[in-house]
Amino acid sequence: MxxxxxxxxxxxxxxxxxxxxxxxxxxxxxxxxxxxxxxxxxxxxxxxxxxxxxxxxxxxxxxxxxxxxxxxxxxxxxxxxxxxxxxxxxxxxxxxxxxxxxxxxxxxxxxxxxxxxxxxxxxxxxxxxxxxxxxxxxxxxxxxxxxxxxxxxxxxxxxxxxxxxxxxxxxxxxxxxxxxxxxxxxxxxxxxxxxxxxxxxxxxxxxxxxxxxxxxxxxxxxxxxxxxxxxxxxxxxxxxxxxxxxxxxxxxxxxxxxxxxxxxxxxxxxxxxxxxxxxxxxxxxxxxxxxxxxxxxxxxxxxxxxxxxxxxxxxxxxxxxxxxxxxxxxxxxxxxxxxxxxxxxxxxxxxxxxxxxxxxxxxxxxxxxxKTETKPRWDMAAAMLAAHVHPGDTVFTGDPNAPTMLAVLRPKGSVPIGTTALVTPQLDVALARWKQGSRVWAVNGRSALGQREDLDAFKGRIAALGTPTLEIPEGKEITILMFPAPNDAD
Incomplete structure (x- = not known):
């Protein structure tokens, strides 16, 4: 025994x-x-x-x-x-x-x-x-x-x-x-x-x-x-x-x-x-x-x-x-x-x-x-955003629970992303801030069971933001897209 x-x-x-x-x-x-x-x-x-x-x-x-x-x-x-x-x-x-x-x-x-x-x-x-x-x-x-x-x-x-x-x-x-x-x-x-x-x-x-x-x-x-x-x-x-x-x-x-x-x-x-x-x-x-x-x-x-x-x-x-x-x-x-x-x-x-x-x-x-990735790598996504998000940026999450994941799994010693940028699952809010000159980081990925929007559908939904200058995969489940502010894009 x-x-x-x-x-x-x-x-x-x-x-x-x-x-x-x-x-x-x-x-x-x-x-x-x-x-x-x-x-x-x-x-x-x-x-x-x-x-x-x-x-x-x-x-x-x-x-x-x-x-x-x-x-x-x-x-x-x-x-x-x-x-x-x-x-x-x-x-x-x-x-x-x-x-x-x-x-x-x-x-x-x-x-x-x-x-x-x-x-x-x-x-x-x-x-x-x-x-x-x-x-x-x-x-x-x-x-x-x-x-x-x-x-x-x-x-x-x-x-x-x-x-x-x-x-x-x-x-x-x-x-x-x-x-x-x-x-x-x-x-x-x-x-x-x-x-x-x-x-x-x-x-x-x-x-x-x-x-x-x-x-x-x-x-x-x-x-x-x-x-x-x-x-x-x-x-x-x-x-x-x-x-x-x-x-x-x-x-x-x-x-x-x-x-x-x-x-x-x-x-x-x-x-x-x-x-x-x-x-x-x-x-x-x-x-x-x-x-x-x-x-x-x-x-x-x-x-x-x-x-x-x-x-x-x-x-x-x-x-x-x-x-x-x-x-x-x-x-x-x-x-x-x-x-x-x-x-x-x-x-x-x-x-x-x-x-x-x-x-x-x-x-x-x-x-x-x-060895297998059985859980989404929100820790990697949180670390990447913590290192690259600037004050005044906007982080848009396709999964409504993603803000919770990014807050809990942020790197040790780092400040919460929400203190330097706006983190929101609401697309209209992200679009409004983008038009006002904010860079937008769009995060596609699942945090739990339930309906999931695939990457192509996600890109179609946020097409009004233009063409992303960065597309960063974080593990198998998460992809981060970065859209520059309209003035920067021009």
Whole structure:
């Protein structure tokens, strides 16, 4: 287990600062530099729990480095690897644990979000803790049915489920579907007790189940009520940036979350892989593991933990698109457990070789994560503008969130661009200033998912500014055009 944990930690810490912030991380940076009251209000109005941002606010007091804000995600992601190992070992033995842990440790999507200043890996960790508790309850329903004062009462199982669920729900609302999966699992455990001769066991389990539900609701409902009140009933309208549901987007989500493919952060696509058969291999292992667990209660718990989230988001997406790889991130944990169980069906004599080969394939498959530009280089764009923008210039951004990116990612020691030039996403403002003698720097590039204007369309929209004298690409996603003032052009 320690070896697998070390692999997971190394994968997440390696080049953790290489990729610049993208929009979500830039908003994290801005939020944690608010006062505590403003942080809570801003989180609620944007449908986020404030807990993770309060944690990062505390951490930022010790180091202002942007990479430090990503360290908690790396640590939480590594601990999730350990929990997947523990669940698989409990259900399928050591061989299953090694394979499941390696898949979790070296999954490109898990590593990508383990290097991001957001709360997804913490939620994944907390849900794996609750999943471990549910698996434990499913393995001994009779102990789970005892009165909590009984010496044989399964306090570890129930405590892991209750406190892990509370923690996940109070960190990110993406954990809400876990309530469906968890309660469906508890129903199956309760139903299995019908074969027991004593009706007291079913009554005892139901009592413990209802008590746990009451504790979870009391600890979570007030926070969700605050978010609902702050959203003015417009929660779903704020998801308009998610690409519409399609067969292609469905494949992207499945490949990146479960089949070891690397996702592009600001484009709904997976990047080319150097090990094409790895995803097929993992899918086969998962299918074999599910078949092997088909008659066991723990297997049904794992299946619900894996399937409920993507199926629920798929159903919602028929009305309002909600299917994103990061929204189904935590459901990969039970899937990798099933894949580990599938691998454990191999003959014992070849298992060490098979696990070693799988680890090497996963490492080769992961290598492009550290080399490929998966996030737009707004840091390079900010540095270029900081060095060349003069007082009185205008910076026009095609992406309305670009001013945030340029402000957050400006070079250390430099003054904000907005103090020397006007930064605006409004073309009419930029045109008016240009006519008054201001140079215009036009920036085309995306900061997050959503509609993007390609460079030719962008040039057509700003054709009134004339012909640019400079065209500077900054990475794959961003291009900066410089238009001299009318007098200078003449």
């Amino acid at each position: 320690m070896l697998v944990l070390c692999i997971g930690l190394l994968a997440r810490l390696l080049h953790i600062a290489r990729q610049p912030f993208w929009l979500d991380e830039a908003l994290t940076f801005q939020r944690i530099h608010l006062s505590t009251g403003q942080l809570i209000a801003d989180s609620n109005s944007n449908r986020h729990m404030p807990s993770y941002f309060l944690l990062l606010q505390l951490i930022s007091q010790f180091s202002p480095a942007n990479a430090m804000l990503r360290i908690p995600s790396a640590l939480f992601g590594t601990l999730s690897v350990g929990m997947v190992f523990a669940i698989a070992r409990r259900v399928g033995g050591r061989s299953a644990a090694i394979v499941a842990g390696l898949l979790m440790a070296l999954s490109p999507l898990q590593v990508q979000y383990g290097q991001e200043a957001r709360s997804y890996t913490l939620v994944t960790l907390l849900i794996t803790i609750t999943l471990w508790g549910l698996v434990r309850l499913a393995q001994n329903p009779a102990r789970a049915s005892l009165d909590m004062r009984h010496p044989d009462f399964d306090v570890c199982g129930w405590a892991s489920y209750v406190f892990g669920t509370i923690g996940a729900l109070d960190v990110l609302s993406d954990a809400a579907p876990w309530l469906i999966a968890a309660n469906a699992s508890l129903f199956l455990i309760w139903r299995s007790l019908r074969l027991e001769p004593s009706p007291d066991l079913r009554l005892g389990f139901r009592r413990n189940w209802l008590l746990s539900a009451a504790i979870i609701l009391v600890c979570c409902v007030p926070f969700y009520a605050a978010i609902l009140a702050a959203s003015d009933g417009q929660m779903l309208h704020k998801f308009d940036w998610i690409p519409p549901l399609s067969w292609q987007n469905l494949k992207v989500a499945a490949k990146s979350a479960y089949l070891m493919r690397m996702a592009a952060v600001v484009r709904f696509s997976v990047l080319p892989t150097v090990v094409p058969l790895l995803g097929f291999l993992v899918a086969m292992l998962g299918a074999v593991g599910l078949w092997r667990m088909r008659g066991r209660l723990e297997g049904r718990v794992l299946l619900l933990g894996f399937a409920v989230l993507p199926l629920l988001l798929l159903a919602i997406s028929l009305l309002k698109s909600m299917l994103l790889p990061r929204y189904i991130l935590w459901s990969a944990a039970p899937f990798f457990v099933l894949a580990g169980i599938g691998a454990a069906t191999l003959p014992r004599r070849i298992l060490p070789v098979a696990a070693t080969v799988l680890m090497l394939l996963c490492m080769v498959n992961l290598a492009p994560v550290y």
